[in-house]
Amino acid sequence: LATESGGAPAMTASYQILLQNDAYATLCELDAWQSVHFVQALNAVGYAQIDISPGDEKIIAHAAPMTRLSILRNGTREFGGVVLRCGWSIGQNAPAGDKYSLYALDHGVYAAWRITLPGAGNEYASYNDDLADALKDIVYNNLGLGADVARQFSDLSIEADDHDGPTVTLKTRYENVLSALQKHAAGQIDWRFVPGATGCTFT
Numbered sequence: 697l698a699t700e701s702g703g704a705p706a707m708t709a710s711y712q713i714l715l716q717n718d719a720y721a722t723l724c725e726l727d728a729w730q731s732v733h734f735v736q737a738l739n740a741v742g743y744a745q746i747d748i749s750p751g752d753e754k755i756i757a758h759a760a761p762m763t764r765l766s767i768l769r770n771g772t773r774e775f776g777g778v779v780l781r782c783g784w785s786i787g788q789n790a791p792a793g794d795k796y797s798l799y800a801l802d803h804g805v806y807a808a809w810r811i812t813l814p815g816a817g818n819e820y821a822s823y824n825d826d827l828a829d830a831l832k833d834i835v836y837n838n839l840g841l842g843a844d845v846a847r848q849f850s851d852l853s854i855e856a857d858d859h860d861g862p863t864v865t866l867k868t869r870y871e872n873v874l875s876a877l878q879k880h881a882a883g884q885i886d887w888r889f890v891p892g893a894t895g896c897t898f899t
Contacts, residue, residue, distance in 0.1 A: 709769050709770055710769070710770050710771075711729075711732060711767065711768065711769055712725065712767075712768040712771075713725065713726040713729060713732060713746060713765070713766070713767050713768075714726070714764075714765070714766040714767075714768075715755070715758045715759060715763050715764070715765060715779075716763070716764035716765070716766060717763070717764065718764065718851075719894075720764060720766075720851070720893065720894045720895070723758040723763070724754055724755055724758045726746065726748055726752075726755055727752075728748060728749035728751070728752045728755070729746055729747065729748045729749070730747040730748060730749060730795060731745075731746075731747045732744070732745075732746050732747075732767065733745045733746075734767055734774065734775045736774065736775065736802075736888075737802070737804065737888070738886045738887070738888050739877070739878055739881060739882075739886055739887060739888075740804065740878070741801050741802060741804035741805050741807075741808060741874070742775065742777070742801070742802035742804060743777075743799070743800065743801050743802065744765060744767060744775050744777065744798075744799070744800045744801075744802070745797060745798070745799050745800075746765070746797065746798045746800075747785075747795045747796070747797045748795070748796050748797070748798070749795075749796075750784070750791070750794045750795060750796050756796055759779065759782045759796070759798050760779065760782065761779055761780055761781065761782065762778060762779065762780075763778070763779045764776070764777070764778060764779075765777055765778070765779050765798065765800040766891070773891050773892065773893065774891075775800075775802060775891060776802060776803060776891025776892070776895075776896060777800045777801050777802035777803055777805065777891070778800055778801060778803075778805060779798050779799070779800045780799060780800060780801055780805075781798075781799040782796070782797065782798045782799065783796070783797065784796055784797075785797060802889060802891065802896075803851075803852070803889035803891060803895070803896035804874070804888070804889045806839050806849050806852060806873075806889065806896075807835070807839065807872075807873040807874035807877060807889075808872065808873070808874040810838050810839055810843075810847060810872075810873045811838070811870055811871060811872055811873065812834065812837075812838050812868035812869065812870065812871050812872075812873055812876050813837075813838065813843075813870070814868075814869050814870075819869065820867040820868065820869045821834075821837065821867065821868050821869065822865060822866070822867050823864075823865070823866040823867075823868075824863075824864075824865045825857075825863070825864070826857075826859045826860060826861050826862070826863055826864070827860070827861030827862055827863075827864050827880070827881070827884055827885050828857075828858055828859070828860035828861045828885055828887075829857040829858070829859060829860075830864055830866045830880070831866075831877055831880065831881055831885070831887055832854050832855065832857065832898060834866070834868060834873065834876055834877065834880075835852075835854055835873070835877070835898045836854050838873050839852055839873065839898075840852055840853075840854055840898075849895075850895075851894060851895025851896065852889075852895060852896055852897075852898065853892075853895065853896070853897045853898070854897065854898045855897055855898060855899045860885065861884055861885045862884070864880075866880050887899065
């Protein structure tokens, strides 16, 4: 969890906040933000809220749903995701105190946007492997290159198999991928969609 206030003298961290397109080319950098709040989550979807100066018309012009958001702290990428909502907060003393806010979810939202499909002619998809690698197989077959092209996320990569956890047989059938990962990993292993310069890695 990180929360900072822009321009506060006590700040020791340096933040770089970027709005990017689907190819991760930078559309603009947020210089006049008022506050940034973001959460990194294991086994769940992280989120971010950025409040920016209402006078920064360039940023507001680029701030739209499905824009990519990257947050770097001291040069390290701490958050990467997708803007899902943006808009104004206007108080009784407007225009004083007005703010324009962006709300984003991290790449873990990809798992929330897909369901697990069994193979053709099969009642279930079955994964026989070490637990960590079986979870990676679920992601690969439903979000990655093992999925139909229309269901793939081109900016997603998957960590190499590391043979961690007990040997398991996991079965999935028409359930939310996020729910399947949480159910099968619960109490045994942690996972995360780690942000990178041009996407994320399921780790």
